[in-house]
Amino acid sequence: MKRKVGIIDIGSNTTRLVIYVQPQKGVPFKEVENIKMGVRLRTYLNDEKIVSNEGISLLIDTLHNFHSLLHHYKVTDITCVATATIRQAKNKEEILHIVQEKTGFTLTLLNEYEEAFYGYTAVTHSTDIKEGITVDMGGGSTEITYFRNRELIEYCSLPFGSLSLTLDFVKGSVPNDEEKRQIRQYVRAQLEGVPWIFNKTVPLIGMGGSARNLAQLHQHLINYPLSGIHQYEMDVSTIQEIKEKLKSLTLTELQKLEGLSKERADTILPSIEVFDILLEESKATQFIISKKGLREGILYNKIDKQDDSSTSLVDIGIEEIIYDFHINIDNSRQMIKIANVIVEQVNKINKMEGYITKQDRMLLEQASSIFHLGKYLNEESSSHHTFYLLSNRSILGLSHRERVKLALLASYKGKRTFRQYIEPFKDWYTKEEQKKMCLLGSILKVAQSLNITKRNVVDDIKISSKNNGWVMDIQCHGDYKPEEHRMEKQKKHLEKSLKISLTPNFNR
CATH class of the missing domain: 3.30.420.40 (ATPase, nucleotide binding domain)
Known part of the structure; x- marks a missing residue:
């Protein structure tokens, strides 16, 4: 129900x-x-x-x-x-x-504590950030918390917000230089009573309408290739760049900016001054946006009281995708099983222990669960749909960089399409990371081949080195001919990634 x-x-x-x-x-x-x-x-x-x-x-x-x-x-x-x-x-x-x-x-x-607490709750229930400062700037107050090891340590509520600053300090349609100076002076005076904010050198996590609009505005200014702002990351210097771009604009010009809500055009400049000061005083390492805020905090708190779940954030996100796309869970489990066995065998025979890390294995399992989910929309363009859907879908616990990485693996079709998909993001990853992603993707292609009929006929896999090549002994039950045929076509991906020749040997 x-x-x-x-x-x-x-x-x-x-x-x-x-x-x-x-x-x-x-x-x-x-x-x-x-x-x-x-x-x-x-x-x-x-x-x-x-x-x-x-x-x-x-x-x-x-x-x-x-x-x-x-x-x-x-x-x-x-x-x-x-x-x-x-x-x-x-x-x-x-x-x-x-x-x-x-x-x-x-x-x-x-009350002030509750408002701050719900914001903190939203961040810790929707990101995997272990330590940080949250700032939720509303229209009339600003709630700030500091958490460490995902536990709330400090909180405060400051008596100003984006709208109250505008009403109290701005006489015209947008603040002039003197009004901005007064806003900064006032905000700094308020922070004097909150010494725990200073010099923390942790991420500053912004939530609320002002923070969301700032992220959307920045994404449009730089032609960001992804949609979604949850866990969007900005360098601290970014705020100065945005201020420089906006400082000479009139209210009418601000209202026409892509990414900026028309109704927030008159309050965005005071808001930016606040974020700038907080980034500076806290010595923040980066500015991260959380789309989840007060309302989600209330929801999470309500759920926590009724549901006892220790499932990780990413696993919750993967489960949601599996549900939304009606993915066959048995097939996903078999994909995970085969992929893990291949990794173990490849590590052993190729003496690659440590190359494929625990984190890589987790990513491989996640991608196995939702491999080529785009086929539920269109079988012929399964890879393309998979990459687009996953790279542009907010997944709890994953940064945008990690989300794209998952999309690249789950959509893997071959090196040519991999290069096409990664082109807008190639500066996000080193050449070695890209090489490893292709290897993991080729393992997934083989795993898919070995359950192409979704009957889970493969029981075990053993790989051995013979005559300057590899032999993959594949133990099956039942008819394995479709898997054998598919494997012959797809083994090339693994051969190219590992620079070996591979001979599949199916038997019952």
Whole structure:
């Protein structure tokens, strides 16, 4: 039975509803609806810290719209949370009461720790980063955490966000040099009370709309060859380059930039100043973007309380792909078994112990599980579809570099197509890494050949060296002729990679 969860996030800048569905137990939740309304509740918070009636009415109208969607999707498990603006409002109790009375939603007001904790949870449940600083810049506050060995060590909530900085410091449509200086001065003053941020020399992980827009903007500026921003990595110097490109643009010109949301055009420049300062003061090693944030943190926390799973992030991502493409699990297991046996035999006979590492073996198993999944779309262009789908699909726990590597192996057809696929990314990998990927890919081609009928007829494989060549003794049960025929056509890949001649010897 499908499990559905709805999460409403009432932020200072936007109010958003996300609906997640778990198709069946053991399968990851998928986002099926994501509706954002640019309420900008912060603009209705006056100097006396009162949210005006106009702002409350706009919020209620938005929640009524969300209620209709939740009813349409038949979602009953609903979490509705609010952050900085309502948290800071003197009439917050009144707002909570009105929301309950007018919409039926029980509004939970997140405190500073909870908001920071959910952001940290989102990062540690969707990346394999062991130590880092997270920064979640909303419209009215900025939550920062420091984690080590994936455990939360420090947290803080700073009283500014992308929208509040814009409202407090920018008089025109975009900040001038003096206003930027004032923003930087203010942010640095706020950081003085948070000494644990300084000189950490760990990755800075950005989440929230400002961070996502910054990543999308950078991807368009450099014509990035992949889609998706989760675990997108930028050098620290990148921020300075973006600032230089944007500093002379008008609001109208910013609104026309590819990758930048029109409604964030007026707040992106103050946001960049904050990221720049945090990167500088923390001595960050790199800037990594997490697409997962507060809402996913709430979801993960909800799941953790009900499901006890020790499955790795990457394995969860692979399981999701297997489910989405209806991949034959028995065939995947046989592919993994054959590939592992070949690796062991190749290592032994070629004295390559240590060349194919434990990490390589894990990658090989992952690629075995989803090898040529593109055939479920089109058999003739299976390799092409496989590479495109995997290289452009966010997979939990994998960086973009690792994702492309997985795509190259799972789509392996031969060295010619490998060179075509890797062309936009060839600077990401050394020649030795590319050589090893071709070897692993050729092992997968052989493994596929030895189960071409998907009947799991191969029981064992032994490789020996004879007469300046290799003999592969393949023990089978049942009819192995289709596998034998396919093996004769595909063994060339392994022969070229290892520079040997290979004689398959099938027997029962």
